[in-house]
Amino acid sequence: MRxxxxxxxxxxxxxxxxxxxxxVAAELERPVLLFSGGKDSIVLLRLAEKAFRPGRFPFPLMHxxxxxxxxxxxxxxxxxxxxxxxxxxxxSVQESIDRGRVVEQTGPRAxxxxxxxxxxxxxxxxxxxxxxxxxARRDEERSRAKERIFSFRDDFGQWxxxxxxxxxxxxxxxxxxxxxxxxxxxxxxxxxxxVWQYVARERLELPSIYYAHEREVFERDGMLxxxxxxxxxxxxxVPFREWVRFRTVGDMSCTGAVRSRxxxxxxxVAEIASTRVTERGETRADDRASEAAMEDxxxxxxx
Amino acid sequence: MxxxxxxxxxxxxxxxxxxxxxxxxxxxxxxxxxxLIGRLLYDTKQVLVDQMEHVAQTSxxxxxxxVNLALLTDGLRAEREQGITxxxxxxxxxxxxxxxxxxxxxxxxxxxxxxxxxxxxxDVAVVxxxxxxxxxxxxxxxxxxxSLLAVPHLVFAVNKMxxxxxxxxxxxxxxxxxxxxxxxxxxxxxxAIPIAALHGDNVVEPSPRMPWWTGSxxxxxxxxxxxxxxxxxxxxxxxxxxxxxxxxxxxxxxRGYAGQVAGGIWHAGDDVLVLPSGLRxxxxxxxSADGPIDAAVPGMSVTIRLEDEIxxxxxxxxxxxxxxxxxxxxxxxxxxxxxxxxxxxGARLAVKHTTRTVRAIVxxxxxxxxxxxxxxxxxxxxxxxxxxTVRLRLSxxxxxxxxxxxxxxxxxxxxxxxxxxxxxxxxxxxxxx
Numbered sequence: 001m002r003x004x005x006x007x008x009x010x011x012x013x014x015x016x017x018x019x020x021x022x023x024v025a026a027e028l029e030r031p032v033l034l035f036s037g038g039k040d041s042i043v044l045l046r047l048a049e050k051a052f053r054p055g056r057f058p059f060p061l062m063h064x065x066x067x068x069x070x071x072x073x074x075x076x077x078x079x080x081x082x083x084x085x086x087x088x089x090x091x092s093v094q095e096s097i098d099r100g101r102v103v104e105q106t107g108p109r110a111x112x113x114x115x116x117x118x119x120x121x122x123x124x125x126x127x128x129x130x131x132x133x134x135x136a137r138r139d140e141e142r143s144r145a146k147e148r149i150f151s152f153r154d155d156f157g158q159w160x161x162x163x164x165x166x167x168x169x170x171x172x173x174x175x176x177x178x179x180x181x182x183x184x185x186x187x188x189x190x191x192x193x194x195v196w197q198y199v200a201r202e203r204l205e206l207p208s209i210y211y212a213h214e215r216e217v218f219e220r221d222g223m224l225x226x227x228x229x230x231x232x233x234x235x236x237x238v239p240f241r242e243w244v245r246f247r248t249v250g251d252m253s254c255t256g257a258v259r260s261r262x263x264x265x266x267x268x269v270a271e272i273a274s275t276r277v278t279e280r281g282e283t284r285a286d287d288r289a290s291e292a293a294m295e296d297x298x299x300x301x302x303x
Numbered sequence: 304m305x306x307x308x309x310x311x312x313x314x315x316x317x318x319x320x321x322x323x324x325x326x327x328x329x330x331x332x333x334x335x336x337x338x339l340i341g342r343l344l345y346d347t348k349q350v351l352v353d354q355m356e357h358v359a360q361t362s363x364x365x366x367x368x369x370v371n372l373a374l375l376t377d378g379l380r381a382e383r384e385q386g387i388t389x390x391x392x393x394x395x396x397x398x399x400x401x402x403x404x405x406x407x408x409x410x411x412x413x414x415x416x417x418x419x420x421x422x423x424x425x426d427v428a429v430v431x432x433x434x435x436x437x438x439x440x441x442x443x444x445x446x447x448x449x450s451l452l453a454v455p456h457l458v459f460a461v462n463k464m465x466x467x468x469x470x471x472x473x474x475x476x477x478x479x480x481x482x483x484x485x486x487x488x489x490x491x492x493x494x495a496i497p498i499a500a501l502h503g504d505n506v507v508e509p510s511p512r513m514p515w516w517t518g519s520x521x522x523x524x525x526x527x528x529x530x531x532x533x534x535x536x537x538x539x540x541x542x543x544x545x546x547x548x549x550x551x552x553x554x555x556x557x558r559g560y561a562g563q564v565a566g567g568i569w570h571a572g573d574d575v576l577v578l579p580s581g582l583r584x585x586x587x588x589x590x591s592a593d594g595p596i597d598a599a600v601p602g603m604s605v606t607i608r609l610e611d612e613i614x615x616x617x618x619x620x621x622x623x624x625x626x627x628x629x630x631x632x633x634x635x636x637x638x639x640x641x642x643x644x645x646x647x648x649g650a651r652l653a654v655k656h657t658t659r660t661v662r663a664i665v666x667x668x669x670x671x672x673x674x675x676x677x678x679x680x681x682x683x684x685x686x687x688x689x690x691x692t693v694r695l696r697l698s699x700x701x702x703x704x705x706x707x708x709x710x711x712x713x714x715x716x717x718x719x720x721x722x723x724x725x726x727x728x729x730x731x732x733x734x735x736x
Contacts, residue, residue, distance in 0.1 A: 006531075007602055009323035009402035018604035019563045022545040026617055026658070050592040051604070054557055055549040138393050145392045165725040166416055166641055168423040170563070171655050171716045175723040189404055191395050 010198055014047065017186035019170055020149060021051040024131050024184050025058040027174035031131035031184075032089070032124070035061040037069075037077040037207055038249035040135030043187060043195055045084065046202050059133070060087040064120050066112040066251045067094040068230040073249055076207040091123035108232040111253040121157045130176060133184045139191045149188050155179035192247075196269045211268065212245040212260040223256035247272075321397075324525065327406045327421035327454070330431025331441040335462050339431060339500035340394070340407055341372025343522065346507035349396040391417045400526040415688035416641040418445060419728050422452040423714070426530050429458045429521075434467035434497070438480040444674045450488040451637055451690065451730065453710055455533040457485065459495040460521055464513065465502060471515040487677065492528075496521050534601040535709045539567030539623035542657035542702075542712075543615055547606060559590065559606040560615055565657065565711035566704075567623060569599040569607065576624035577615055578702045583624060584611040601711070618659035620702040620712075628702045628712055629734040633666070634695045637706070638685070642719065642726040646685040646693070652726065654697065656715040662698035663717070669694065692732065706730035 007015070024031050033048060035041045048057050063077060081088040093115050096102045101122060102115040124132060138145045148164050150172045165173050174182060187195070199206065216227035218237040225231060227239035231253050244257035245268065262268045330336040345355075354375065362371040392407040406421030408414065422428055428449035432442050442459075449457050459481050467473045474497045485493040496505060497516055504510030507522045519527065544562035549555075573586040587608040589599045599605040607621060615621075622628060640646050650665045670679035671691035685691050706713030717727035 007322065007600070009321055012323045012602060015563060015602055015604040019544070022561055022604075023658075026545055051545075051561070052547065053592045054551070054554045054559075055547040139395055145394055166420045166728070168420055168716055168725070168728045169710065169714045170424075171714065173655065173716060173718055173723070173725045175653075175718060175720075177723065189393065189395065191397070193397070194395075194402075 010194065010201060013187070013190055013194060014050070014198070016170070016189065017047045018051045020172065020184065020186040021048055021133065023172050023174065024133055024182075025052070027172070028131040028176075028182065030127070030129050031059040031133060032062045032127070032129040033057070033059050033133040034135070035063055035077065035081070035088070036135075036249065037063070037073040037080070038135070039195055039199060039206055039210065040137065040187060042080070042204055042206060043190075043198055044133065044135050045080065046198075046204055047186060049084075057084075057086050060089050062089040062091060062123065062127075062129075062132075064091045064116050064123070065093065066116060066253075067092065068112050068228075068252045070207070070209055070226070070246075070249065070252060072209050073207045076205075080205075089123065089127065091119050093119045095119075096122065108234050108237075110232065111251060113251050113254045116251075117157075124157075124181060129181070131174070131182045131184055133186065135187055136183075136185045137190050137192070137195070138188050147185065147188070149185055150174060151183040151185065152176070153181045153183060157181065159183075193269075193272055196265075196272050200265055200269060207249065209246045209249065212243050212263045214241055214243050215257075216240070217242050217244060217257055224259070225256060226252055228252050321401050322530070323402050323404060324528065324530065325404045325406070325424050325426045326429055326525070327408055327418065327425040327427075327449075328429045328431070329408045329418045329421070329445045329448075330460075330462075331433070331439065334431040334433050335500045336407070336431050337373030337375075338371075339429075339460065339462065339498070339506065340405065341375040342500045342503055342506045343405075344375055344394070344396055345372055346503055347396050347398055347522065391421050398522065398526060403525070415444065415448065415690070416639060416728075418448050419452060419639045419641075419690075422449055422454050423710075423728060425449075425452075425454045426533060427456040427458060427525065427528055428454045429460055429525075431460050431462050432477065434461050434463045434473060434477065437477045438484060440675055442481075443484060443677060446484055446488055446490065447672070447674070447677055448639075448690070450490050453707060453730075455492065455530070456528050457490050457493040458521070458524060459493065460500075461495055461497045462500050464497045464504060464510075465499040469497075469499075469504075469510075469512045471513075474516075494518075494524060496524060535566045535711075536568055536600065537566070538626050538628075538704065538709065539569060539573065539621075540565040540628065540702075540704070540709065540712050541569065541607060541621040542659070543617055543619045543621065544658045545617060546615070557608075558612065559608050560621065561604070561606045562658065563604045564599050564601045566601055566709050569605070570597065571595070574624050575609060575621050576627060577613065578620045578622055578627070579630055579700045580613075580615075580619070582611075582613050584609045584613060586610075618657075620657065620659075622702070628704045630700045631703050631731075631734040632697050632700060633735040634663075634697065634701070634703065634729075635669070635732045635734070636693055636695060636715070636729045637732055638691060638693050638717070638730075639728045640685040640687060640689045640691070640726065641728065642724060643687050644719075644726075645687075646689075646727070647683075651720070653718040653720050654695065654701070654715050654729070655718060656701045656703065657712060659701060660718075661701060663695040666694040666696050668692070693729075695729075703731045703734055705732060705734075 093112050096119045097104050102118045148167050216239045217224045218227050218239045245260040262271050358374045394405045396403050408418040408421040430445045478495045481495050498505040505520045543560045547559035569589050571586050571588050575584050587610045588595050590606045648667050654663045669692040671682040671689050672679050704712040713731040715729040716725050719726045
């Protein structure tokens with residue numbers, strides 16, 4: 001038996017997140033938990049186990065798959081879901097393209113990242129999901145720092161930062177009308193380092209690309225991209241082999257790698273603790289588009 | 304960080320076992336709050352290179368003439384355009400001693416509700432003042448809100464000491480006024496610190512320009528605040544949030560009541576009264592997902608199993624039979640009204656309290672606080688950002704404690720069922736069964 005009369009900050013953050021997940025399950029009709037195979041959503045799965053075991057999760061998992069994800073991550077996703085014995089819904093951006101719901105960009109800078117919004121909203125409508133639980137954190141980006149834990153979206157999936165519901169104590173208001181949704185962020189108050197400390201404390205397995213490995217990469221705008229057949233290269237962008245790891249896991253067209261030799265969890269945490277660049281600043285091309293790139297995307301329904 | 308000892312500490316030692324301090328910062332519009340937060344983040348080395356480059360570039364483009372640390376926190380487009388803060392922002396920073404979670408509440412008078420929001424979860428309120436202006440209406444308002452929300456610790460950061468010549472006499476004068484104010488409000492732990500956030504004096508580093516100040520810096524003070532005594536460890540309260548009933552082959556008879564401890568320390572063997580039904584039983588086990596634990600304290604999310612098979616739905620509360628909360632049909636409460644539409648007697652609203660939601664009718668408004676005098680006066684209705692006392696009649700019982708005794712079982716929100724908006728924050732004063 002464990003005695004835990006003194007709560008550490010990880011204990012407190014964990015207890016808060018579990019409480020939030022149970023509130024979503026109790027107050028919303030048809031929630032879904034977004035699982036990408038990235039570290040934040042892996043933490044969400046662990047928290048869901050803590051909230052609902054030995055029972056089953058009162059919601060399915062959903063992955064918005066751009067079709068351009070890292071194969072290592074897809075393999076991990078399917079294995080993890082099977083281990084948990086829970087249901088996974090895959091919402092496919094490729095299908096949205098095939099059905100003419102979205103138009104694929106072309107050329108070396110093409111990305112499917114923005115197309116995800118339509119696929120997500122379509123899938124939520126198709127399954128009548130009214131709440132999507134996600135792994136976003138307030139430390140990721142300036143506009144996220146302003147977002148509520150229960151983030152209300154209108155029936156177009158839009159976020160209006162000026163019309164957010166006040167959030168008081170741990171009393172979350174999950175009341176919505178038909179067609180409206182909430183996006184729920186149980187780990188809002190966590191930082192990147194908290195997530196890594198939690199991964200270490202709970203001994204959570206991560207997709208292999210989080211650890212240093214040698215792979216073909218090319219350089220663009222000071223970022224290292226994985227060389228693959230889903231990202232078109234300019235002529236001068238010649239691939240080379242490099243030891244790298246990934247700090248975030250997203251679409252291959254917008255996720256950069258960092259040079260690293262950190263092959264163990266301890267080595268990765270040590271690197272994160274001493275880094276001088278933010279996670280998104282270092283490795284996410286999509287946030288560099290403009291000063292308010294994330295805010296603008298969220299206003300139209302992006303996660 | 305290559306040092307093996309430091310790494311061990313990071314993963315399992317001091318950094319991972321440090322506790323969490325929740326702060327709310329507030330102050331009037333131009334008191335330099337964003338600058339103070341920027342300074343705290345910058346001087347504790349939480350600002351990373353790309354964020355700093357971004358701030359430097361934006362400062363230059365705007366022609367600020369200096370690296371404007373306020374830009375670190377003003378995240379929304381409109382805020383950056385207008386140079387003001389329009390909504391609560393949440394940030395975190397960590398020192399060797401503590402992990403801080405900060406709710407940054409805007410200072411405009413019309414955003415009182417935002418300060419109430421930030422203060423609802425805070426262990427400490429940091430109220431900024433301008434040393435040249437001293438205690439003004441906003442200072443009184445913010446101290447009042449902190450005291451009404453029962454924020455256990457209050458820190459006054461007397462800012463812009465550089466513009467007051469770093470003058471000790473001026474600081475002592477303000478300190479005296481603050482003592483009077485906190486005595487009037489009955490605030491237990493209050494402390495004033497002279498700072499100059501723009502230059503960093505006494506924020507993280509002691510100021511050589513105020514050698515007369517022998518007290519802590521702001522950060523050192525925040526690191527040292529003792530919060531262990533702030534939780535209610537005496538009165539056992541457990542609102543049932545979710546019932547775990549797997550009914551699988553392996554766990555066929557398992558029935559667990561999941562929730563977050565709202566008061567007291569819970570052990571296996573404890574006597575239990577289930578409210579509102581009044582059934583009695585005992586705790587069979589207190590569990591986390593990893594198995595049984597020997598005690599659960601306020602703030603922990605756990606599962607409690609009971610000895611007898613009784614039906615306990617979400618919204619019920621497990622309590623100590625010898626120390627029960629009131630089962631209320633009528634409440635007198637302090638309310639902060641957060642909607643543009645005024646609150647009038649007769650209004651029908653939903654009350655969300657712990658995990659239970661009932662309907663309420665506003666029987667009467669007993670008074671609204673005048674923010675200038677801090678006295679309550681009669682009022683026919685409550686407007687946006689008003690704080691007042693109301694009487695509510697409830698459609699079903701709520702198990703409540705006075706807010707001053709327990710922030711979790713003494714607090715509620717009011718929801719407008721027509722719009723689904725959260726329209727008020729409420730704190731129980733007294734109860735009629």
